[in-house]
Amino acid sequence: MSVTPVLDLRGVGKSFGPVQVLHDVALSAYAGEVTALVGDNGAGKSTLVKCLGGILPMDSGDYLFEGRRVRVNSPREAAELGIEIVHQDLALCENLDIVQNMFLGREWRSGLVLDEPAMEELAARTLTGLSVRTIKSVRQPVSSLSGGQRQSVAIARAMLWDSKVVVLDEPTAALGLAQTQQVLEVVRRLADKGRAVVLISHNMNDVFAVADRICAMFLGSTVAQVRASDVTHAQVVELITSGRGADGPSGVPARMNGVGRARRGDEAGPG
């Protein structure tokens, strides 16, 4: 059975002046799955995410959303499609509480006043739904939260508003072991709740702990899109560092080639 990816980028190119940073990049993300976007420093992950989030225009390539060709020219247009990006800085306001942060700029009103009880209830329900257990009150200021709790709040905020694709930029980069574990559970729950999650990560343990698929980039190109269960840790490291797999005639393992360089909608979907 072939399932249409929620997000499907094909043949993406992007230059900054004379420097071509992305060439022929492909990225597909499916509902209910975590797709890890991996690549060494400077491979082009952030640039790709800026293109998919409407922050930077793509020079070339196709942007398909739920099978339809779309143009995403601004972050607002990306948000309207249901694409939420959780940047590394999280963009949370320290002095505001969790509810205020989650509804910032999109507050619910009841007549002339804010509908605090309804917002509070949904904020708490969203966090509980993501199995965020360590936060005692949604009225806590963000300044009182740990790094992992902040990350969880930012992810929960991205889950509100009918998001369909949630992109997480290195969500565990600044966290210790226990908090990393908690955030990875939240990431998994996000996908289990039907979102297509794109997880940017340098950490192979994280990638193999939660990812269903892996999209590997090397020097601005996609070198493989594979199921995580089809590759080993070592193969992914090899792809990231040399752009080639550990075996196979072209350097890319046969199974990677089959799924990997496919860009024209001929890839089998999940299931």
Ligand SMILES: Nc1ncnc2c1ncn2[C@@H]1O[C@H](COP(=O)(O)OP(=O)(O)OP(=O)(O)O)[C@@H](O)[C@H]1O
């Ligand atoms: N505005 C820009 N102007 C010129 N070059 C840029 C610009 N932004 C990024 N680049 C270059 O594009 C390449 C890809 O950068 P990018 O930040 O997308 O990589 P990355 O995979 O996200 O790296 P990292 O993991 O270190 O964040 C790098 O060589 C970078 O120097």
